[in-house]
Amino acid sequence: MTRLKKKKLEELTEAERETFDMVVRDRPVKPRDGHIGGPFDIWIRSPEMGRRLVGLGGFFRFKTSVDRRYIELVILATGSFWKAQFEWWAHEPMARDAGVPENIITALKNGETPTFDDPADEAAYNLANELQHTHELSKESYTAGVTHFEEQGVAELIALCGFYTMVSMTLNGFDVELPAGAEPPFEK
Numbered sequence: 001m002t003r004l005k006k007k008k009l010e011e012l013t014e015a016e017r018e019t020f021d022m023v024v025r026d027r028p029v030k031p032r033d034g035h036i037g038g039p040f041d042i043w044i045r046s047p048e049m050g051r052r053l054v055g056l057g058g059f060f061r062f063k064t065s066v067d068r069r070y071i072e073l074v075i076l077a078t079g080s081f082w083k084a085q086f087e088w089w090a091h092e093p094m095a096r097d098a099g100v101p102e103n104i105i106t107a108l109k110n111g112e113t114p115t116f117d118d119p120a121d122e123a124a125y126n127l128a129n130e131l132q133h134t135h136e137l138s139k140e141s142y143t144a145g146v147t148h149f150e151e152q153g154v155a156e157l158i159a160l161c162g163f164y165t166m167v168s169m170t171l172n173g174f175d176v177e178l179p180a181g182a183e184p185p186f187e188k
Contacts, residue, residue: 002175004042009034015047023054037179038086039170053166060163064156066149068098070124074157075164076100077128080108080186082168086176088185109185120148127154128161 012020012034023040024031035041043050064071072095079087088109095105104121107114113129116122123144130137137145137158145154170176178184 002177004045004174004176006033006035006041012044013047016044019044019047019050019054022051026054026058038090038176039167042170042174042176056163057167060156060160064153064160066124066153066156069095069100070120070149070157071160072098073100073104073121073124074128074160076105076108077125078132078161078164079168080111081128081132082165082172083186083188084168084171085178085184085186086171087164087168089178089182092185119144123148124157127157131158131161132165 007016009017009020020031020034020036023036023044027036027040031037036044040050040054043053060071072091075091076088076095078084079091092105092109096102101117101121104114104116104125114121114125116125123141126141127137127145130141142154145157149157
């Protein structure tokens with residue numbers, strides 16, 4: 001990280017260490033030298049906020065009513081909008097694993113509007129894209145969203161856009177670097 005001073009485990013406050021331990025316990029990636037990566041090192045600097053955000057992120061990634069494919073599509077659409085290098089790097093393989101078609105991933109990475117074969121993919125994309133670009137959701141996109149995801153799913157996808165906007169802003173604001181050897185997905 002170019003802006004956040006790395007702390008070793010022994011430098012963390014008691015509250016930071018508790019949050020660090022909670023994050024590490026729930027993440028498949030294990031830290032190196034007290035460094036977790038992504039937004040997590042930033043979030044533990046405010047332990048209460050960090051605990052809440054990690055919990056909310058866990059809900060979005062694993063407990064929503066919306067299929068993982070559409071969750072990851074919305075995350076990529078949001079990461080692309082914000083040109084969040086780390087976010088895209090982390091979620092592109094997850095999107096692929098969740099079944100997001102390659103042509104959609106490529107289009108989003110290139111800042112283009114994808115071509116859709118699945119109307120639910122299009123509904124998820126339109127929801128994220130409209131909120132990010134116009135700050136509103138058209139009647140047509142809302143109706144399509146409810147058709148494919150029901151009201152609960154639309155509420156979750158809208159909140160997901162907000163959450164990953166915050167994640168992207170955190171990553172960009174602190175200039176979180178990609179791991180060594182990783183290619184940046186977006187030009188700076």
